[in-house]
Amino acid sequence: MSRFASLPALALLFALLLCAQSTPVTLQRLGEALDAKMLGDKDIAEIVLEVGVSFRLTDDIEKDLRKRGASDLVILAVRNGYRPPLPPGPAAISAICQALSDGASSVDIVAHLESDGVAGNFDAASRAALEQAGASPVLQRIVAVRWLDANTLDGSLSQIETLLASGATSEEIAPKLGAAPLAFAASREVFSQLSAAGAGPALLRAVAEASLEDAEQPLSLDQLVVMQGAGLDAGSIAQRVSELGTDFETADDVSGRLQSAGLDAVITQAVLARRIGSAEGPLSLPGLATAVRNKVPDQEVVQAIIKRGVNFALTADAGAALASFPAPVRLAAVIQSLSQQGYRAMRLPRADDFNPGGEQGRLDIRLMVDHVEDLVVIDDVVLMKSLRGADSTDDGSELTQPLPLDLDPNTFAIEQKDGRGPI
Numbered sequence: 001m002s003r004f005a006s007l008p009a010l011a012l013l014f015a016l017l018l019c020a021q022s023t024p025v026t027l028q029r030l031g032e033a034l035d036a037k038m039l040g041d042k043d044i045a046e047i048v049l050e051v052g053v054s055f056r057l058t059d060d061i062e063k064d065l066r067k068r069g070a071s072d073l074v075i076l077a078v079r080n081g082y083r084p085p086l087p088p089g090p091a092a093i094s095a096i097c098q099a100l101s102d103g104a105s106s107v108d109i110v111a112h113l114e115s116d117g118v119a120g121n122f123d124a125a126s127r128a129a130l131e132q133a134g135a136s137p138v139l140q141r142i143v144a145v146r147w148l149d150a151n152t153l154d155g156s157l158s159q160i161e162t163l164l165a166s167g168a169t170s171e172e173i174a175p176k177l178g179a180a181p182l183a184f185a186a187s188r189e190v191f192s193q194l195s196a197a198g199a200g201p202a203l204l205r206a207v208a209e210a211s212l213e214d215a216e217q218p219l220s221l222d223q224l225v226v227m228q229g230a231g232l233d234a235g236s237i238a239q240r241v242s243e244l245g246t247d248f249e250t251a252d253d254v255s256g257r258l259q260s261a262g263l264d265a266v267i268t269q270a271v272l273a274r275r276i277g278s279a280e281g282p283l284s285l286p287g288l289a290t291a292v293r294n295k296v297p298d299q300e301v302v303q304a305i306i307k308r309g310v311n312f313a314l315t316a317d318a319g320a321a322l323a324s325f326p327a328p329v330r331l332a333a334v335i336q337s338l339s340q341q342g343y344r345a346m347r348l349p350r351a352d353d354f355n356p357g358g359e360q361g362r363l364d365i366r367l368m369v370d371h372v373e374d375l376v377v378i379d380d381v382v383l384m385k386s387l388r389g390a391d392s393t394d395d396g397s398e399l400t401q402p403l404p405l406d407l408d409p410n411t412f413a414i415e416q417k418d419g420r421g422p423i
Contacts, residue, residue, distance in 0.1 A: 024054035024083040026103025027061065034068040041070075045077035052083035054104045086112045090119035090150065093126040096143065097133035106139045118147040121154075124162050141167025148176055155183040157190060160207075161197040170203035177206045178213070186211035186230070187222050205230045212240055218247040224271075225261050238270035245274050265294065272296050276304040282311035285318055288325070288333060298328045305332040314338055334378055343376065343383040350380075 025048055033039055039047075055061065057079045065075065085104030086095055091113060099109055120126075122144065130140055144166035153159055153176050163173055184190055186208045194204060208230035211223070219241060227237050258268045273296045276283065283305060291301050312318050314337045322330045335345045376383040 023102045024052040024104075025081075027053075027055045028103060030065070030078070031068055034065065034070055034074075037069065041073045044070075045073045048074070048077040048081040052081045053078050054083060054085060054099075054102055056082055056105065056108060084112065085109050086116075088116065090117040092120045093118070093122065093129060093143070094120075096135070097129050100130075100133040100135060106136055110139060110142050113142050113146045117150045118143055119150070122147045122151070122162065123159055127162050127166055130166075137167060144168040145172055148172055152179045153177065155180045157184045157193065160194065160199075160203075164194075164197040164199060170198075170200035174202045174206035177203075177210045181214045182207070182210050184211075185215065185220075185223060186226050187220070188226055191226050191230075201231070205232070208232050212237065215240060215244060218245040221246070221248045221257075221261060224263060224267060228262070228264060228267065234264035234266040237264075238266045241267065241270040242274055245278060246271055268294050269296050273300045276301060277307070279308070282309040285310070285312045285321060288329065289321065292325050292329060298326045301329050302332045305329070305336050309340065310336045312337060313341070331378055331381060334376075335381060335383065338376060338383045338385075341385070343374075343385040346382045346384065348380045348382060 030044075030048070030053065033044060057075070062070075062075060065078070070078075085099035085102070085108050091109075096109060096113075096118075100106075127140065130143060135143070144163050145168055148163065148168060153173075160173060164170075190207070191199075191204055194207065199207075208227045209232060212227055212232060215223075224237060224241070224246075228234065258271060263271075272291050272294050276287065276291050276296065277300055288301065288305075288310070291304075310333055314334060318337070322333055325333065339345065374385045374387055
């Protein structure tokens with residue numbers, strides 16, 4: 001500042017203010033210096049050329065400066081002294097805030113961000129700093145969108161809310177989800193927060209998809225409801241239920257609860273299939289009925305019966321209930337129930353002359369017996385229980401035709417081969 005040593009004290013003060021902190025001269029500071037008329041044109045021009053100006057010289061700005069007394073020398077210095085508000089390359093939030101504090105034009109900052117982008121982290125503190133520095137809503141949106149273009153979300157709910165608050169749209173945020181695991185699970189509470197922040201269907205669906213993909217723990221009923229509500233494919237949700245299970249109580253009447261929640265039948269089937277296959281303890285008759293009623297695949301129900309067993313006796317009422325079950329399920333349940341009562345199951349092989357189109361079957365059972373044997377015939381399975389003495393032994397048996405579901409005692413009988421007549 002030695003070149004200003006000869007200036008009067010007040011003029012020196014203006015010179016010092018004009019080039020304060022060696023930052024580019026703002027339009028406001030230049031206008032104040034011209035209005036005060038404490039510095040000559042040469043002094044102003046020298047300062048402008050040394051530290052630069054933070055604004056571009058437009059026709060309107062030039063007219064205003066000339067009205068305030070700017071000479072051709074000052075105008076030339078301003079035209080040549082423009083300093084870009086930000087260094088080349090992606091701009092950090094702190095640099096943007098500093099440029100705003102230094103009086104840089106939002107138009108110039110936006111132009112830089114459009115070409116070079118934004119670097120660093122973007123969170124609630126970043127947005128607060130931009131607001132404090134005077135960033136307009138338009139500039140805040142540009143910062144958010146350009147940051148999204150070049151950076152990865154951290155997976156937090158707060159960052160998504162901050163981006164929405166800064167003006168980024170659901171359609172701009174949604175494609176960026178999935179690059180990093182979400183730090184939160186989809187729920188009605190989360191969706192309520194996002195909706196309040198301005199999230200649209202596209203973003204809610206993207207959050208639901210990412211949450212379903214990232215899930216590592218059993219899914220809650222709340223999660224199932226919001227994921228379906230966000231438009232996710234029921235089959236995709238059901239697949240994850242099959243893999244992860246659910247964390248809510250699944251009593252025998254859970255299907256009513258699932259239906260009350262509005263869940264698709266495919267999801268309900270997956271919940272019940274997972275429950276019936278993974279729960280501990282024998283299956284109850286109501287539990288089996290629930291699985292059958294909700295069309296859980298027969299194979300999965302049968303596997304569960306074999307794995308877990310059943311906890312009901314084969315009474316007349318139980319038999320009536322089982323009669324409406326699919327044949328594989330009914331057979332597995334009866335075998336399990338009777339096995340617990342001491343019966344042995346023997347599946348009958350098909351004879352060489354087996355006729356699948358036959359209307360009536362012929363059952364040929366050969367047993368080595370010298371005592372009373374109780375026989376139960378179901379489809380192609382015979383269950384035997386010795387009522388006294390040792391178990392009978394199978395001396396070969398066969399099934400030549402499908403047995404009718406309801407056997408007519410007038411046309412079906414088991415003959416004793418020792419000539420003692422029908423059993």
